[in-house]
Amino acid sequence: xxxxxxxKGIMAASAAAKSMMGQQAPASAAAPVAPGxxxxxxxxxxxxxxxxxxxxxxxxxxTPLVADTVxxxxxxxxxxxxxxxxxxxxxVLMPPLKGYPGALEAGTPEFLDFLIGTSPRDxxxxxxxxxxxxxxxxxxxxxxxxxxxxxWQADQVIRPWLRTWITxxxxxxxxxxxxxxxxxxxxxxxxxxxxxxxxxxxEGKHPPDxxxxxxxxxxxxxxxxxxxxxxxxxxxx
Amino acid sequence: xxxETVDVLIIGSGHSGGMAAKILTEKGISCLMxxxxxxxxxxxxxxxxxxxxxPFRGFKQPGILPHVFQANxxxxxxxxxxxxxxxxxxxxxxxxxxxxxLFGGRSLFWSRQSFRLSDYEFKSKSHDGYGxxxxxxxxxxxxxxxRVEAIFRVQGRPYGIPQYPDGNFVPDDSxxxxxxxxxxxxxxxxxxxxxxxxxxxGVNGLASSxxxxxxxxxxTGKLRAIPNVVVRSLSVDKNTGLVNEAHFVDxxxxxxxxxxxxxxxxxxxxxxxxxxxxxxxxxxxxxxMGHYLIDQVYGPGIVASVPxxxxxxxxxxxxxxxxxxxxxxxxxxxxxxxIRGYALNVFSHTDPMxxxxxxxxxxxxxxxxxxxxxxxxxxxxxxxxxxxxxxxVSIDKTAVDAWDIPALRIETRYTDNEFNMARDAVETSxxxxxxxxxxxxxxxxxxxxxxxxxxxxxxxxxGDDPKTSVxxxxxxxxxxxxxxxxxxxxxxxxxxxxxxITILALAMRAAEHLGDQMRQGxx
Numbered sequence: 001x002x003x004x005x006x007x008k009g010i011m012a013a014s015a016a017a018k019s020m021m022g023q024q025a026p027a028s029a030a031a032p033v034a035p036g037x038x039x040x041x042x043x044x045x046x047x048x049x050x051x052x053x054x055x056x057x058x059x060x061x062x063t064p065l066v067a068d069t070v071x072x073x074x075x076x077x078x079x080x081x082x083x084x085x086x087x088x089x090x091x092v093l094m095p096p097l098k099g100y101p102g103a104l105e106a107g108t109p110e111f112l113d114f115l116i117g118t119s120p121r122d123x124x125x126x127x128x129x130x131x132x133x134x135x136x137x138x139x140x141x142x143x144x145x146x147x148x149x150x151x152w153q154a155d156q157v158i159r160p161w162l163r164t165w166i167t168x169x170x171x172x173x174x175x176x177x178x179x180x181x182x183x184x185x186x187x188x189x190x191x192x193x194x195x196x197x198x199x200x201x202x203e204g205k206h207p208p209d210x211x212x213x214x215x216x217x218x219x220x221x222x223x224x225x226x227x228x229x230x231x232x233x234x235x236x237x
Numbered sequence: 238x239x240x241e242t243v244d245v246l247i248i249g250s251g252h253s254g255g256m257a258a259k260i261l262t263e264k265g266i267s268c269l270m271x272x273x274x275x276x277x278x279x280x281x282x283x284x285x286x287x288x289x290x291x292p293f294r295g296f297k298q299p300g301i302l303p304h305v306f307q308a309n310x311x312x313x314x315x316x317x318x319x320x321x322x323x324x325x326x327x328x329x330x331x332x333x334x335x336x337x338x339l340f341g342g343r344s345l346f347w348s349r350q351s352f353r354l355s356d357y358e359f360k361s362k363s364h365d366g367y368g369x370x371x372x373x374x375x376x377x378x379x380x381x382x383x384r385v386e387a388i389f390r391v392q393g394r395p396y397g398i399p400q401y402p403d404g405n406f407v408p409d410d411s412x413x414x415x416x417x418x419x420x421x422x423x424x425x426x427x428x429x430x431x432x433x434x435x436x437x438x439g440v441n442g443l444a445s446s447x448x449x450x451x452x453x454x455x456x457t458g459k460l461r462a463i464p465n466v467v468v469r470s471l472s473v474d475k476n477t478g479l480v481n482e483a484h485f486v487d488x489x490x491x492x493x494x495x496x497x498x499x500x501x502x503x504x505x506x507x508x509x510x511x512x513x514x515x516x517x518x519x520x521x522x523x524x525x526m527g528h529y530l531i532d533q534v535y536g537p538g539i540v541a542s543v544p545x546x547x548x549x550x551x552x553x554x555x556x557x558x559x560x561x562x563x564x565x566x567x568x569x570x571x572x573x574x575x576i577r578g579y580a581l582n583v584f585s586h587t588d589p590m591x592x593x594x595x596x597x598x599x600x601x602x603x604x605x606x607x608x609x610x611x612x613x614x615x616x617x618x619x620x621x622x623x624x625x626x627x628x629x630v631s632i633d634k635t636a637v638d639a640w641d642i643p644a645l646r647i648e649t650r651y652t653d654n655e656f657n658m659a660r661d662a663v664e665t666s667x668x669x670x671x672x673x674x675x676x677x678x679x680x681x682x683x684x685x686x687x688x689x690x691x692x693x694x695x696x697x698x699x700g701d702d703p704k705t706s707v708x709x710x711x712x713x714x715x716x717x718x719x720x721x722x723x724x725x726x727x728x729x730x731x732x733x734x735x736x737x738i739t740i741l742a743l744a745m746r747a748a749e750h751l752g753d754q755m756r757q758g759x760x
Contacts, residue, residue, distance in 0.1 A: 217339060
């Protein structure tokens with residue numbers, strides 16, 4: 001059927017339907033109607049009810065991809081100098097070893113930029129002040145930014161501040177705290193990365209830190225709706 | 238519209254609520270249980286996931302659960318969010334209020350350490366003059382402890398030490414590994430008893446209200462339960478002065494409802510029960526409700542290494558297993574700068590060492606971790622916090638929770654007694670470890686914030702005198718005879734022991750008493 005004929009057909013059917021409704025109208029008006037009867041329920045638009053057939057759809061043959069597999073985080077919290085310092089710090093503390101990625105290969109500096117950027121202010125200050133002091137120490141000792149230190153120079157800056165400590169009780173002095181907490185964070189972020197997991201799997205091992213994740217149990221809808229949206233990350237000035 | 242008056246209304250579904258429900262329903266008494274959270278189904282609500290698939294790589298989501306040190310990204314959804322149910326405190330003296338509102342409460346996740354209190358706790362004032370004695374003693378509690386130990390299948394070894402009372406145990410005949418034999422010998426040299434720990438085996442790996450108590454109660458056909466309802470307040474009959482109604486709100490829809498009851502049993506957890514009573518302005522003629530908040534000092538301890546177990550030489554005969562050093566200070570002699578005492582949890586670890594125990598990084602750290610793998614040995618303190626009037630909770634009218642229920646303000650702090658005790662615990666740990674030939678790697682003298690132990694106790698203490706206590710020795714309100722508080726709020730002193738088995742025994746005893754009183758028509 002040509003398009004013009006199809007349109008004509010639709011219009012004709014529409015006119016016939018209107019005519020049928022018109023004929024039925026007097027009879028309908030005469031029918032007894034119980035007081036308070038609700039109006040007919042409106043039907044959903046469209047030729048078939050929404051979602052019909054959805055239950056019959058087979059699951060998509062798809063394994064969701066974790067973004068880290070193909071994407072890089074866009075770092076936007078630390079300033080360029082802090083970022084350079086953090087990258088060198090992470091590289092020194094957690095280099096690639098025995099087939100496992102180092103912190104840089106695991107995208108750890110970029111992940112920490114995101115993590116710290118969304119953290120409470122005291123944690124942000126611990127990091128920003130710590131990175132700046134790290135850089136200042138390198139300049140004081142070697143007259144170069146920390147980001148340009150060699151391994152021996154970096155060791156001279158870092159080692160005096162390394163401490164042993166027990167979970168939940170990191171050192172109290174701010175710079176010592178930064179060095180040791182950041183070290184722990186860098187290790188965790190690296191070992192918990194997709195890259196590290198892939199390295200483990202390639203060696204026939206289970207990914208580290210696989211755990212029992214709890215989904216929200218009967219989430220409180222009111223709270224979900226009331227939760228304010230997080231502020232967008234702001235570049236640290 | 239329903240206009241039923243239930244026989245017993247139980248608020249809370251954890252260990253204490255579950256025990257009250259079991260005992261009362263088995264006596265043929267009908268109970269209605271209200272719980273503030275949903276029923277969890279681990280098969281439906283959980284999934285094994287690698288950390289990298291989570292939004293924060295396993296780190297706790299920033300800003301969430303700042304006072305729940307036990308939380309991580311995997312389990313974050315099991316804890317109460319303090320933005321939803323806030324509490325206030327002096328920022329200089331924070332309190333870690335760690336809560337679970339799932340059906341079964343914290344009984345779903347507890348550590349299962351299972352200890353009786355001794356008369357050094359029940360009759361502490363008689364022993365050292367500080368604080369108050371409980372109105373009950375170990376002899377009176379013994380039959381209830383024994384029944385609880387049977388239900389929870391407490392495994393232990395008897396020692397005949399009065400500060401570490403024996404019980405109705407599944408025998409623990411396991412041998413000591415060599416490193417613990419050396420630690421036992423070191424303890425003997427210093428007069429420190431090193432014993433087998435005691436723990437609830439439970440059934441199928443769980444020792445919770447939801448598998449050991451509530452199924453029995455439901456099987457009687459006498460227990461009904463409503464999840465996801467938050468109790469706002471209780472009210473009393475103005476003619477009789479008896480509590481007769483609970484007002485609650487649906488957690489999700491916010492619909493306000495109420496239910497009438499002949500008896501109310503509070504088992505919402507120490508501070509939630511007290512918060513509910515304070516918000517209801519009930520049962521506080523003594524003026525001590527909210528006061529004498531107790532917990533236990535956790536955090537101080539050491540990490541050591543067993544040298545012989547390094548470099549791949551560890552084996553099951555040498556390492557692994559656990560021990561417990563029960564309180565030994567201020568029993569037969571006096572410590573120089575603190576009263577009461579502490580216990581030490583002792584573990585020989587067969588797993589990788591925590592890298593924080595080495596002041597190294599990079600390849601050197603990896604070599605250390607490889608060498609020391611499986612040689613770890615730790616001690617951790619569980620110390621008594623003295624019951625003090627000034628450590629207290631009250632209603633903060635400036636803050637409300639997600640259902641507009643006024644929040645709790647918690648004001649508590651440790652004093653020199655706790656700090657001196659912590660120092661002694663660490664020094665003793667070091668002395669014993671070195672005597673046993675271990676290398677001490679890390680030591681921590683600083684207590685975690687109050688509340689960290691998740692053993693909040695007191696605030697509705699029991700006693701014989703209605704002027705100085707909220708409850709009588711049956712966990713029954715002095716003021717309102719059809720009101721019982723069966724969770725940890727009744728504690729007069731806390732000792733060093735995980736309080737769960739005592740809470741269970743007290744709840745059992747209180748429910749037995751309540752059942753008898755109802756049968757006799759007294760309640």
